[in-house]
Amino acid sequence: MKRITVFCGSSFGRDEIFSSKATLLGKSLANKNIELVYGGANIGLMGAVADGILNNRGKAIGVLPYFLQSKEIAHEKLSELILVETMHERKTKMNELCDGVIALPGGFGTLEELFEMVTWAQLGLHSKPIGILNINGFYDSLIEMIQTMVDKGFLKEVNQQMLLVSDDIEELLNKMEKYVAPEVGKWITKESV
Template sequence: MQSIAVFCGSSTGHDPVYMETARLLGERLANEGITLVYGGSKVGCMGAVADSCLHAGGKVIGVIPEKLKNVEIAHTGLTEIHVVTTMHERKAKMADLADAFIALPGGAGTLEEWFEVFTWAQLGYHQKPCSLLNVNSFYDPLVTMLQHTITEGFMKEAYSDLIIHETTIDDLLQSLLNYSHHYEDKWVSK
């Protein structure tokens, strides 16, 4: 695995564990020789993951829409930055550049980015692992909701195998390395 896209908040969150985990993940990616692909901001958890990766000697690629360059405050010290026109282009570019996806805690944008790549995996557009780093039990309600969609017949049980969720960086990276994609056609009943 050469590169991982990390989706996370441009805010810090209330609990310091979120920023600390972002820093630790960035450092770990650098130490493993894995390129960080992320949203290009220098603030919040986004800035923390990028700064720690860079500080540890890692390669960081940012992708940010022109409109958000000043709002999210584009990082100027990255290995590479791509300025795109729309959010759609941002997500597509990040997906093209990444071999896997990790969602750290974040808001609606983080969830939306992660759900898009997860949906693409369900539909067979890619075979890359989609993971949640469940820091401080942040993603417990989401995991419960996804199970509810299965129980209620809106998602196949097999699609839960497309989601990796772990509570530690070590376990998450190991699960990403061991990941094997199993595509099941959405419209075929068994």
């Protein structure tokens, strides 16, 4: 993998471990010569992961809608800042630029970005690895909900397995390196497999 998109919060959260792990992820990416693609802001976990890679001689590419740039939240030390018109263009550009995705803790926006990427993978629009860095059990309830979707028949297990989960950065990156997308798509029935 040459580039990883990171989706994460524009807040730090209430536990210092979130920002320290975000910074460590940035450092780990720099050490592996993997470039960061992210939302372009200098605040919250977004700023922490960018600082982590930039402070270790790595490359960070920000993708930011014009309307957020006007709020003066753009990171000023990025390797490259790409400005787009809409939030949808932002996600599309971030997808085009990366070889994989990692979600850190965040709010509605982070979940929306994560699930759009998973949905695109489920529909066969890309075959990139999608990871969740489950810092301090942040995503435990979501992982449980996804299992409920499988148990109740709304999600196939093969699609559930598209989400790679770990609380350890190195383990997650290793899972992503070894990831092979499933060949069966969402719309294949039991009879046709």
